[in-house]
Amino acid sequence: MHDTLEFVLFFLSLIFVFFLPGYFFLLAIFKKNIFRRFSQLEVFVLSVPTSIILIDFLTIFINKIGFSLNRISVFIFIALLLVIFYAFYYFTNSKETSLKVSDKKFPFTRNQTILIVLILFATIFIKTNYLTEAIFPTSTDLGHHMYWAKMVSETGNIPAYAKNEIVEMNGHYAIESNPIADFIIGEHLIFSAVNLLSGVSFVSYFPTLILFLINIFGVLAMFILAWRLFENFPFPESKLFNSANLAIFTLLLVGPLYAISSPQAKYVSGGVIGNLIGNLLIPTMLYFYFRAIREKDSWLFFVGLFLSAGLFYTHHLSGFIFLFILFFIFILFLFFSAAQTVLENKTKWLKNIFANYREFFRNLFKTVFTVQSIAFIFFIIFFLLFVYTPSYLATGAQSTVVGTPSKSTRAGLSLTDFKYAVGELRFIVGTLGFLILIFLNFTIKKSKEIKNDYQSILSLTIISGWLISIFLMTTQPKLLHINIPTDRIANYANFPFTITAAFGIIYFLLLLQKLNQKNLVSQKISLTLSTLVILTSFFLGIYDNTQSLSTNSNIQPALQTFHTSKFLASQTNSQNSSANFLKDHNYITADAWIKLFFMRDYNFPLSRSYFKRYEDSTKPREMCTLWMISEPSSERAQQCFEETGTKFIMIDTSSDEPQFKNNSEFSKIYQNKSISLFYKN
C-alpha cells in the first residue's frame, strides 16, 4: 500500500513538474491561437522540455530570493507560476471565447495513427524490457548526479560544486576542497523537485524513470521535428512520399529500432543526464527556430531562445554542440541559397543572390529583434550575472573544450568508427538519403508560392547543418579546434542521420513504385525489394537491441554495497565521527552511490580509482588512495592514513582482504557476502 501511494505521488509529481509548467507557459505565450499553431500532440510533446527549463529557472530563483527549497515552497511556487501563466492567458484573450482544437492540420490518417501507436508501444515495450534489469540504481554517473540532487533536497539550497581531494605538499598529505566544473545545476534540480514533492528515495527507481521520460519525449521531439521539417517540402507527387510517412519512418528508426544502444536506454540506465536532456532539447530548439523563421513568428523564436538559454544551465556540452550546429546552419544557408539562385536563374546571379539574402535577413531581423526577445536577453544576462552563474563559467572550464585535441580519445573517430557509433544502417542509408535530399531540393519544381524563396531550402539547411556539424566535430575535431572526448559527441549524430535515413528508405520505396508503374520492374520484384528493405531495417535495428542487452545483473552485489554503507553510516553518525573513509572502485559494485548514505562530501568516501589512472602520465594524481588499499602496511600508506584521517576501509573481500588480514593495526568490523569493512586502530 505504501509503495502504491508512493508511486502515485511520484507520477503526480511528474505531471506537476514535467508537464503543467510547460503547458501553461505555451498557453500564456500563444494564447487561444495555440491550437492553430500547434497540434495537440505537439503541445503535449513540447510541454516537457519547456517544463524542464522553467523548473530549473524557477527553483534557482526561489532559492536566490531567500526561500529554502522544500516540499511546500516548491509546490507553492510552481502552483503560483501556473496561476500567473493562466491569468496571462486568460486576461489577454478578449476577442475569442474558446480554444479551437482542430484535427485538420494533423496530417496523419486513422491507419497512420494506429501505426504510430504501435511503434510507440514497441518503443516503450523494448526499453521497459531492458530497464527491468537496469532500473535498480547502480550506475556510476547516476550515483554522482544524485548526490547533488539529494544535497539540494536535504539542505534546501543550490549547492556549491566542490569536493575534497588529497593533495601533497612538501612530502605531506592533506585534504583540500576544490571546485568541480563538470556538474551543472540544471541536471539536478528537476530530480530534487520530484523528490521533494513525492518523497520517493533517491536510491530507488525514480531517477531512472525521469531519464526514461526524457528519453521518450526526445524520441517524440524527433517525430514532430521530422513532420514539420518536411511539411512544405517539394516531394515528388506520390501518396507514399510525404512528411507524415517520413515522420513515421523517423519514429520507427529512433524508437523501437536501436532502442537500447547509446544514446537511448543505455543512457537512461547509465544516468547520462546531460546528454539525454541535450537530445531532447536540441531537436526541440531546432523545431522552434525552424518554424519561427519559416512562419516569421517571433513568439516561436522567443520559445527557442528561452530553451537555448536553459540548455546552457543544463548541459554545457550540448550547448556547445548546438552553437556549432547553428553556425553550420547559417553558413550552409548562405551557400544553399546562392546555389539555388544560380541554378534557377540564368542571368543576374549576384543580384538575385543578394536579393534573397536581403529578404532573409529582413525577415530574420523582424523575427529576432522583438520586444520579448530583447527583454529575455537582458533577463538572462541579469540572471547570469546576479542570480546564478553556471559552475563551468565560474571556474573557467569552458576554455578547456577549445583547442587542439589533447588526448587520443579526443582526436576524432575514423569513418568506420563513426559508422558504428551512428549504427550501420542509419549511417549508410542516412548518407544516401542526405544526398538524395540535396538532389531533390535543387531539381524538383517548386510550387509558385515558394519558388525563388529562401524558405524552400530551410529544411535542407537545418538537416545539413545539424548532420555536417556533428560529423565534422566527431571526425575532424582538430579542424574545428575543439578538445572534447570524441565518443561523447558521436552520439549526437544519431538523430540527424535518423531523419535522413528515413528519407532515404522512403525514397527507395518510391523509386521501386515508380519503376513498377513504368513497367521497368515487375510488381513481384518491387514488392520483394520493398519488403527486403523494411525487413533489413528491422533486422539491423533489433539486432542492435539484442547486442545491447546486458546479461549480468548487478543488483545483488549493489545491495551488499548499500547494506555496508547503511551499517557504517549508522555507526559513524551515532558517534558523530569525523573520520575519513576509503572504498575501492575497482571491485565494488555501485560504489558511486555510497556517498548518498553519508552526505558529507562528494568525495566521501575517498576512492581507490581504476588502476590505469594512477599510471596515466598525462594526468598525475595523488597515490594515497592506491597505497592505502593495495599496500596498507607500507610506510607511505601509514603516512597517508595518518595525514588524511582515514579510519574506515571498504574492500572486496576476495580481492583485497589478504593485505589487511595479518596486520594488527586493522580490525575487521563487518563482513557480508562480498564486502569487508576494516577499521584502522
Add this chain to the structure above:
Amino acid sequence: MTNQKIIIFSLIFLIFSSFAYLAFTETRQHQIKDGWIIYFDNISDSSVNFTIENYSNQDEFSWEYYANDTLVKKETMKVLKNEQKSVTIDEPANSQSIKITVSDSEKSKDIYKNLN
C-alpha cells in the same frame, strides 16, 4: 476521438503502465537474496557483541569467540531467513584481540578487533 487524442492517451497509458511496472519491479529488487552478514554492534569500543543477519536458506549457525587467540566460548544458534539476531557476550578484561568466527554448514566468516 480525434487521431491526436488517440496518440496522446495511448502514450499516457503506455508511460503509466511501463513506469508502474518498473517501479514495482525495482521495489521488489531491494531484497538481499543470498548470503549472511556479521558485524560488531559497536565498532569503536572493545565490546564483543555482534549480530548475524541471515538472507540464505541456511538457518543453523555456530559461532566461536576467541580472546587473544584462545577459544573462550562456542555456541550454535538459529537465525531464520530474512531475520537477524544479536549475541551479547561479557567482555573479558585486558584482551589484546578479540575474534568472532561464524560458520554455517558451508562457509565461515570472521570479524575481529585488535585492541592494542
